[in-house]
Amino acid sequence: MKPRRVSKAINVGDVVVGGSAPITVQSMTKTDTRDVKATVRQIKELEEAGCDIIRPAVPDMEAAKALREIKKQVKIPVIADIHFHYQLALEAIAAGVDGLRLNPGNIRDKEKVELVVRAAKQIPIRIGVNFGSLPPVGQIGKFGGLHRHTDGVNKLAKAGEAVEGQFSVVDHMVATALWEISILEDLDFDLIKISLKAFDVPTTVEAYRRLAYMVPYPMHLGITEAGTARAGSIRSAVGLGYLLYEGIGDTIRVSLSADSKEEVVAGYDILKSLNLRQKGTTLVACPSCGRADVDVITLANKVDALLQEKSYNVKVAVMGCEVNGPGEAKDADVGIAAGVGRAVIFRKGQKARVVEESEMLTALMEEVEKVAAEQAGQD
Ligand code: SF4
Secondary structure, eight states, X not given: OOOOOOOOOEEETTEEESTTSOOEEEEEOOSOTTOHHHHHHHHHHHHHHTOOEEEOBOOSHHHHHHHHHHHHHOOSOBEEEOSSOHHHHHHHHHTTOSEEEOOHHHHOOHHHHHHHHHHHTTSOEEEEEEGGGOOOGGGTTSSSOOOSSOSHHXXXXXXXXXXXXXXXXXXXXXXXXXXHHHHHHTTTOXXXXXXXXXXXXXXXXXHHHHHHTTOOSOBEEOOTTOOSHHHHHHHHHHHHHHHHXXXXXXXXXXXXXXXXXXXHHHHHHHHHHTTSOOOSOEEEEOOOOTTOSSOHHHHHHHHHHHHHTOOSOOEEEEESOXXXXXXXXXXXXXXXXXXXXXXXXXXXXXXXXEEEGGGHHHHHHHHHHHHHHHHHHHO
């Protein structure tokens, strides 16, 4: 795994993004932001699931005003997702949000952008470049001057030089990002995060890779419109996993057509898979085969459901046979290997106890609790 890219650390409320801070997991609320009660309830559920930063959409002034009350009732930092209405950004800032997601190029008026930047002061702004809403090539660089970073793409981003059709999608995304960044930099604002999302994984990966070493800002990773829980999690894991392995990425959001909690769980699963962050239990489960002595799939799903409720960092294995199970899962803190009519509970690959098949689920969970208690005692 490559060393993490060095990025500027910025504060989103009391959560640090970038630098050497842990990679954070974000999500968006899926409620109507104007419905304060429902939005607060959802944010609290997400906070419980481990969400570090939450982003409600702000489609109108009523939603912007609702942020004031939402902010009072939740603990995690709130980022207002603004499309192009600078008044909504100003209202969100006045409501006390901890960050904005806003593309200054969408506002199309430097004075209005300046009003937002001056009001934002210490509140960071994420520039979110999305494949589906790129500005026309000819619009890139129309205001905000040229960016200061040197690269071939920068030159193309100069107004008048960029020609539609001569840009690859990746060029277009990177040039757009550089232009958006330059608008803020020209106003001496550098509390910037950046994302470059597309549905297509290679496009997304290449765009992030290209931009990553041209600017110092922390990167928010995501695959846009990734899909339903299963397909979207896989698509996101492939794209985000590749980038994170390369050391790129400071905060992530897995966008799913599913409950936002699924996004948080998937985000942590991606980070856990790369040993970048631990949160909650990890389940190791064998795929089952002709040697299995029990219905491993049913057992693993039952254990998985029980572990979802636990917040401690215990690695648990469910293995289908005594012969290979303990050895194949020897790095698990605790595990079960089924035999004929009985099961072996093992710890770090060593046999701990033998139980009847009918008791194996209960016995495994007892052992998990013991390991968690021991870990807590060591803290
Ligand atoms: S642990 Fe046993 S049952 Fe499971 S895949 Fe390996 S050999 Fe097959």
